[in-house]
Amino acid sequence: MRKAAAAHEMTASGHALGRTEATKARLNLFETIRPYLYVTPALAFFGVFFFFPIAYVIYLSFHDWSLLNLDEIEWVGLANFTALFEDADFRQVLGTTLIYTLSTVALGIGIAFFLALWLNRKAKIFGLVQAAVFSPHIISLVSVAMLWMWLMDPQYGLLNALLEFIGLPGYTWLSDTKSALLSLIIVSVWKGVGYNTLVFIAGLQSIPRDIYEAASLDRSPWWRTLTRITIPMLSPTLFFLLVINTISSFQVFDTIYIMTQGGPVNSTNMLVFYIYEQGMDFYNGGIASAASVILLGIVGLLTLLHFRVMEKRVHYR
C-alpha cells in the first residue's frame, strides 16, 4: 500500500510542482495513520470485549469482593492467590484439569488421526462414515451431555444394558469417584473427534500425490511413508489441533455443569467450573478472579510452550 502511495505521490509531484513541503508532510501523516483508522473498529471491539475484561479481572484478583455487595471492594494484595495455592481442594482441581486435558487431547487427536487415514478415500461409504463421525460436532454440547447421561445411567442406561447383554457387570460411570472423570473424557472425545478428523482429512488431501508416488516407486514400506511423509507433511495441521484442543479442554464447563456438578465428592471439579462455583454460587469474587488469572496464565504458558517447542518441528511448505 505504501509503495503504491509513494508512486502516486511521485507522479503527483511531477505534475504539480508548486506543492509545498507542508502539504506533503500532512499527506505523509495521513498515510501513516490511515491503516490504524481502518483497524480501529475491530480494535475497539477487541478492547471492550477482550483486553478490558482481561485487565479488569487481573485488577479484581488482587481484591476481596463479592457479587453480593459490589460497593465494598478491598485491596488484599496476593492473598487470594496464596489462599488458592494453600487450598488442597484447589490443587486437586488443578490436577484433575491437567489429567482431563492430557487425556482428551491425546485420545482426541490420536483417534482422529487414524480415523482420517482410514476415511481419506474416494468411495461414497467413507463420506457417509465421515459425516457420521462429524455429526456430534454440530450438536449443542448441552444436548450431548444430556444424551450421555441417559446412556450412562447405571440402572436404565443403554451402555449398562449392553454390558449386561454380553454378560459383563454394569459399570458405575458418573456415580463413582473413580469412573466419573473417565466418563467425562469419553464424552469430550466423542464430541471432538469428528472435527479433528475433518481437519486431518483436509490436511491429508493437500499433500501432493507425487510424493507418495515417488515413495511407492522407491518401495518404501507403509510405516516409513507414514512417519517420513504423512506425519511431517501433516505437522502444521497436527500443531493447530494440538493448540486448540488443549485450550478448549482446559476450559471444559458444560459437561461438568450438566452431568456431574463437579462430583461425586469433587472428583470432576475442574478449573472453569470451580471459578463459576466460587464466583456465582459462593460469592467469593476475589478467589474466582484469582483462579481466572491462573487459568489465563496456564493456557497462555501452554500455548507459548507449544509454539516454542513444537513449532520447530512443524514443517511448513
Place this chain on the structure above:
Amino acid sequence: MKKVRVSLLACAMSITAILAGCGGGNQQAATEQTSGTSGAASGAQQQTADAGKPIEIDFWYALGGRNGEMIESMVKQFNESHKHIVVKPSYQGSYYENHAKVLASVSAGNQPDVTMVEVGSIGAFADAKVLQELTPYTNGAEEKYIPGLMGNSYWKDKLYAIPFNRSTPLLYLNRDMLKAAGLDPNGPKSWEELREFSKALTKKEGDKTKTYGFSTPIDIWFYEALVFQSGGNILSEDGKSLLINEEAGVAPLEFWTSMLKEGVMKAPPGEKYNAWDVAKQDFLNQQVGMIFTSTGDLRGLKEAAKFDLGAAFLPANKSYGAPTGGANLVMLAKSSEEEKKAAWEFIEWMTDTKQTIPWSLETGYMPVTKEAVESEEMKKAYEKEPNFQVAVKQLEYAKPRPMVPGYKELQEVIMTEIQRAVLGQASVDEAIGKAMEKGQKLLKK
C-alpha cells in the same frame, strides 16, 4: 436446593399426566381470572383516575414448567385487577441462577423490584443490604402467615421476606408394597421402624437386590432434617460455629451408613438434583418402597404412580423434625419509593389466602396463610386427598433452614464430606471431622 428442577422433572416423568394436568390447570386459572376481574374492575378504574400513569415493576421468578405457567397467569390476573400497577414477570432459571442475575443487576442498576430468593440465602442477601426491610410497608400483615414458615423471613430481627412457594421434605410410601409385606400402611414412625420396614421390603435375588426398602438423595436438606430429629442443630444460635460433630450431627450419618451396609437402603447415584430424579424414578418403578422427597413433588408423583401412594411425616429419632424449603418473595432496596409501594401490594396479593389456596392445590407447595389452612376449600381438598395435609401438619415440628451469609458454600462442604462417608471412602468420624475443619474455617472468614 434445586427443587425447581426436581419438581419440573417430576412433572416430566409423567408426560401424559402433565398434559391432562396442565390443560386442566390453565382452564381453571382462566375461569378464575374472568370471574375475579369483573368485581375488581370498578375499583381499579377509580385508582387509575387518581394515580394517572401506572407504575411498572419487574418481577423475576425461578420456577419453570407448570409452576412457572401458574405464576405467569397469577401475574396476569393481578395486572387486570390492579390498573395502577403493571407487573412484568420474567423467568430467570433455577433459584441460584436467579440469585446470580439479581446480584449482577443490582450492581448494574437495572434490578427487578420483586424477586424470589431461596430461603437459605435470605441471610446472605439481607446481610449485603440488597433487600428492603418490609416492616414500613406491611402494616402488620406479616401476622397472617403461618408462623412455621416465617423462620426464614427475618434477618437480625428485621423482616425481609414473605413466604411464597414453600416446601418441606416428606416420607413417600408405596402403600401396596407395605401392605403386601404385612406392614402398617401408614409408614414407619421412628428411625428404628424405618430400618425394620426397610428390611422387610428389601428383596434379593442371588447377590442382586431387586427391591430396596428405602432410598434418599444424600442431600443437605435431608441431613438437616435428621439432625433436627435428633434434637440438634447445624449451627449455633449466633451462627458462628458448626455443631455437626455433636451427637445429633453424627447420628444421621451413622444411621445412613449402617442402613447402606445392611443393604436395605439405596443411595441414588447422581449429583444434586440428578440423585433426586433417580430416587423418584426408582420409587415410581416400584424398585424402592419408601423415599424422602419434597412436598413439591406430591402432585407429580401422585399422578404418575401406578400404586397407592402415601405421604407421611419423616420418621422421628428423638422427635419429629424437618427443615422447610422453597423460596420467599423479597423487595429490593434499590427500587424507588413508588416502586416499593407497588411491589408490596403485589407481594401481599400473591401470598394472600385467595391466591395461595389454588397455588397450593395446583403445585403441592404449602399454603402460606393461616386463614388458607383453616378455609373450607382447603379442608375439603384435604379430606379428598389427606396426603396434601401431611406437610402442613408436619410444620409443627419444622425448623427454618440455617441462613448465615456463607451457608451455600458451607452446605456444599458438608454435603461433599457426607457423601465421602456414604460412598465408603471415609469413616463417619473422619467425614464429620473434615467437614468441621473446613466448615469452621469458612465461618471465620
